[in-house]
Structure formats: C-alpha cells, structure tokens
Amino acid sequence: MDQLIEQIVTGLSIGSILLLVALGLSIIYGSMGIINLAHGEFVMLGAYAAWVFHTYLGLGLLASLVPIFLVVATFGWVIERYVLSLLNNRPLDTILATWGVGIMLQQAVRLMVGSELRYVQLPPALADSMNVFGIPISSYRVFLFVVSIALFGATWVLMNRTTVGMKLRAIIQDRSVAASFGINAKRVYALTFAYGAGLAGLAGALVSPLKSVSPDMGTGYVVDAFMVVVLGGVQSLAGTVASAFILGELSGGIAFLQNDTVAKTIVLLAIVVLIRFRPEGLFTARVRA
Template identity: 50%
Template sequence: MDFSWVNFINSLVLGLSIGSIWLIAALGLTIIYGTAGVINMAHGELIMLGAYSAYCLQAYFGVSFLLCIPLSFVIVAVIGLVIERVLIRYLYSRPLDTLLATWGVSLVLMQGVRMIFGSDPKYINMPAFLSSNIEMGVVSLSAFRLLIIAMTVALVVGFWWIFYRTNFGIKIRAVTQNKEMAASFGIDADRVYMYTFALGAGLAGLAGSLFAALSIVLPSMGSGYIVQSFLVVVTGGGSLIGSVAASALTGQIQSIFAYLFNDTFARFLLFVLIVIFLRFRPQGLFTSGAVRR
C-alpha cells in the first residue's frame, strides 16, 4: 500500500478516539477494582444496561440523546447500588466468590433483558450535528468521536479531583490502603464501598449510552466490551493514571496496525503484544505505592 501522511495522521487521531472509548468503558471497572479489589464480571452487562436505558428513554419518553447520557449514568448507578447492597457487600473478603457471583449477575441481567426486549437489535438516533464530520486541517473526525474525547478528558479530570481533592477521595484512599486503620478514624468502609460500586456502575452505564450510538444495541453486547475493559485495567496496573496511559497506548497501537494491515489482524497483534508485555511486567504500566490491607 502507498503510505500517506494525511491518512496516517487521521489514523492517529482515530486511535485517540478509540482509546477514549476504551477508557470510558474501563473507568468504572478501574474504580471498583482499585478501591474494593472486586473483579466485576458483570461490568459488561452494566454497560449493556446503559445502552438499553438510553434506548428506552429515547424510544418511549422522547428524551434527547444528549440528555440520555447523564440519565443512563443515574439509572445504572442505582442498579449497581442495589446489586452491591443485596449481594456484593457480603463477599468483599472472598474474591473468588465475588468473581463467581458477579458472573452469575451478568447472566441474570443478560437473560432478563433478552426476555423483556427480545434478541432483535435496537438503535439510537443521534442529533444531526453529531453525525457530521469536522475538518481540522488535514484531519477529519466525526463530531461524535470528538464528543467522546471531550467527555473522556472531563471524566478523568473530574475523578482525579474527586480522589485527590475531596474528603470523599481521602476516605476512598484510606480504606483502600488500610481498612482497619481507616475505621479507627471513624471512616465507614462499608459506605465507601457502596458509593464506589454505584459510581463505577454508573460510569459503565454512561459508557453504554455512548456505545449505543456507535453500534446496535443487543443483550449480548457487553461481552465484547468487558474484554477491552479488562485489558486496559490489567495493562495499566489497576490505577487511574495507568488506565489512561493503557487506553491511549492500546488505542494508538490498534489504529496504526489497522492502517498498515486490517482491523482483525490489528486486534490479533495488539493482544499478542499485551500478553508479551504482561509476561515481563505483570504489574502493568503503573503500580500503586500502597499495599491493600
């Protein structure tokens, strides 16, 4: 193939948008795992619930797509809060049981949605201005992907501020480092875990509302997104900064390989590189200086 700098630059910008999408999907998983150490196998289905929340709000209540995004966050956050209170709160000290329980929750959610909505695909209607392309010099990018990049930056900055500049963030970091010591200072670890799980679930719902506009909405759509989410979290080392770096790096690598070869082969090469990387650095790109107790 003939090399073109214009197409190559466009692929780099596209890789940034791909990385942003992966980061939004992984952000909730990163927060839940980083705080409570829970490997949430139902994260993909929470993303799916966000997509169906946006679909229902738009199809049955006539809500605009831009308003569906924050409402999907709220709806799935409430669902996550219920799951945490009913099930997860009893399993924090049993990681294997938590993994199996969340996997069971994922099956229940998937089959429940299939029984209610059926297996036929659903579609989200985006505003016309988000369906257009924006020219920035030699770079051409869809307005919707620019929206995703902007939202990703806002979310990362917002959660950095929450974790490092608020009283709630201090409580989260204290519970993460030493739950018993935090309790001695009057911090309710159970409440911190509850709010954190709901927050992570809400982020999954927000991601689902965005994914609903990129592709069709199906009960099984979450299974594909959870693989990418875990790859970002594991490669990044389970921290917020690690997930940001891993999503940007993997997005760029896949975009460049897709430009040079094709998308299927690009995914294969990306997975091979991640396996090789984790073989020599299993702790990921960044490691936390604190030890969970």
C-alpha cells in the first residue's frame, strides 16, 4: 500500500515538472499553431539564468524567478518579432526556423559558458522533506507541484478573464475579422510567444536544482512536452494538465517496471497511433477544421 502511494506521489511530481514545461508549449502551439522546437532551449536558458543569477549576483532561486521569467520572455519576444512573424503563412517552415534558432541558442551558450555541467542550489527554506500521507517527500517537490498548479491557474485566468486573452481567442477564431475590429494581431502574437517562452524559462529555473544544467538539456524536455501537448489536445489547457499527470504516472510506473527501450518504444508507438486516429488529442471535444 505504501509502495503504491509512493508511486503515485512520484508520478505527481514527474507530472508537475511535465506540466511546467508543457504549459508554455501548449499556449504557443494551441494559439499560434507554431511547433516551437526552440522550446527546450528556452527551458535551458531559464536554467542557465538561474545559475548566472546565483553565481554572479548571489540571488537565491526564489528571488530570481521573476527576473528569469522576464529575461527569457524577452528572448521569446525578439524571436517572434524578428523571425517567426515573417512566417505567418508557412506553418511547416516555423518548425525549421525554430529548430535553427534552437541550435543557435544552444551553441551560443556552449561557446559562452562552456559545455560542462552546472549545478543550482536548492532554496534552503525548501531543502528539508515533509510527510504527505505518511510518505516522506522533499518539500521542494511539493513546492513544484503547487507552483505548476498555480501557473496553470494564472494562465487560465489570463486566457479567459483578461482583455489580452480575449483578443488572443478572437485571433485564433479568425485573424482577419479580429484585425478588422482593431485588434493588433502582431502585438498579441508577440506577447503570447513571449509569455510561452517565459513559462519555459521558469520551468527550466525550477527544475534546475533537481537536474544538472547543460547546453543540450532542452532536447529531452521538448520531446516530453510535445507528447503532453499531443495527448492533451491542442487548444485545451485542461487537457494539458490531465495529460501531464497521466504521462507522469505512466513514466513513474514504467520506471518501476524498468525496461527503458520497451517503455520508450511503447510510448512512441502510442503517440503515432494517437495522432493517426485522434489528431485533436484525447481531451478535446470540439474539432474545427
């Protein structure tokens, strides 16, 4: 029984990290239709920003979260403004462009700070562990869970209860009609992309104490985040949450069963079959052609 609860708690912890990484990707993909292959590099930038703030400015992780969000969001804004906005009618080419941008970011970081692994300290206040249902678990993981849910809530409010969110939803429905109502689609897109990038940066900063930081750390995250978005369904934030925790529990269980190749193969094949038979994702009710 204890083991089962432990498995579930581990799964929740993995799921919350997945949700953190996938949330930004889901916003960008769902609203702009851009497959952002540079997403993993935004995660990596966030992790390096945490390291830089800590090593050179002596800021703790929690204190530097807001500046990290702003820094990575600025990167995102610049990339949207000067690269992606030129590719409005060529969705396939955005894959290529963001991939190229990702390579540049990765290589630039490698040239500037080297490719050796870096480590970020846990915030001292969250370094101990606490009891959840009688299972000892590190406070930091509980903190991550709470933060990921909070960020999801904030994003939901932003999309559904603010003017910017309403404008964005109008553009998703019909860009030209929205524009004729005076909505500046370019500006909203740039802000959306910046927000998504900022979220990825936050995700990178938040996972940095748990894993080592390296220039190519983003590659794994972008694949995982994609699976979450594909499984959850485009344009469905709630679906993203559900699929993040489903995948979290699954990978927890698979790690328990221990055969990496079989696990990966099964997950990839499942994704392939899912795309073929339900491209709109598991949790989307409405389909718009």
